[in-house]
Amino acid sequence: MSMKTTISVTCPYCQTVSEAEAWQSIDTSTDPSLKEAVRQKAVFRFCCPSCLEETLVDYGFLYHQPEDKWLIEYAPEDSAAQDFLNELSEEGDPLQQFVQDGYLIRLVRTQNELVEKLLIFDAGLDDRLIEIYKVLVLLRYQETHKDIEAPALYFYAAPDKKPEIQVLVNDAYDCSTTINPELYQDLQNRFGDRLTPINEDTPLINEQWAFSFLS
Numbered sequence: 001m002s003m004k005t006t007i008s009v010t011c012p013y014c015q016t017v018s019e020a021e022a023w024q025s026i027d028t029s030t031d032p033s034l035k036e037a038v039r040q041k042a043v044f045r046f047c048c049p050s051c052l053e054e055t056l057v058d059y060g061f062l063y064h065q066p067e068d069k070w071l072i073e074y075a076p077e078d079s080a081a082q083d084f085l086n087e088l089s090e091e092g093d094p095l096q097q098f099v100q101d102g103y104l105i106r107l108v109r110t111q112n113e114l115v116e117k118l119l120i121f122d123a124g125l126d127d128r129l130i131e132i133y134k135v136l137v138l139l140r141y142q143e144t145h146k147d148i149e150a151p152a153l154y155f156y157a158a159p160d161k162k163p164e165i166q167v168l169v170n171d172a173y174d175c176s177t178t179i180n181p182e183l184y185q186d187l188q189n190r191f192g193d194r195l196t197p198i199n200e201d202t203p204l205i206n207e208q209w210a211f212s213f214l215s
């Protein structure tokens with residue numbers, strides 16, 4: 001079952017403070033329409049009742065897709081992320097049930113990371129191999145863009161299009177490269193033996209994870 005709460009939102013256009021509905025947890029088995037709403041970030045859109053302008057609000061929630069045994073915690077705040085990690089390892093915590101049931105559990109810190117994880121899993125890919133793939137793309141990108149600081153790379157898959165790695169600079173799209181299935185397979189062959197089963201790995205699979213895995 002999904003759970004909602006209300007949060008206070010200040011409209012950036014007219015400064016009116018109003019209450020908005022925010023999800024605390026999402027269960028796609030009881031609310032299947034939320035699958036797409038999360039992937040489109042519609043769950044973060046809020047319409048100001050005063051001026052009717054649409055704004056984006058940010059808040060964390062637990063995303064649960066039982067039919068695939070996926071559990072993704074979106075925690076934009078450090079304290080919430082730490083709480084999640086603590087609860088995961090705490091005996092008797094309700095989250096332990098998901099661990100025992102062999103769920104694929106992840107912790108993400110931004111909306112982009114949340115959408116990216118879902119699109120990777122939707123495509124039936126291993127997020128760890130995608131993170132390694134992204135490091136290769138990043139290194140190649142940096143060779144020709146030495147002046148750009150901290151480009152952000154994301155896996156993206158539009159409907160009916162080949163999946164790609166997008167490069168964002170200051171949150172704006174810069175360029176993209178299509179995923180080469182042969183290179184992905186090559187990474188699987190090279191690193192597959194060193195990877196634990198995907199649902200037994202650490203919940204924090206990101207660029208940092210890939211760099212320490214490769215070092």
Ligand SMILES: [Zn+2]
Nearest residue numbers: 011014048051
């Ligand atoms: Zn407003």
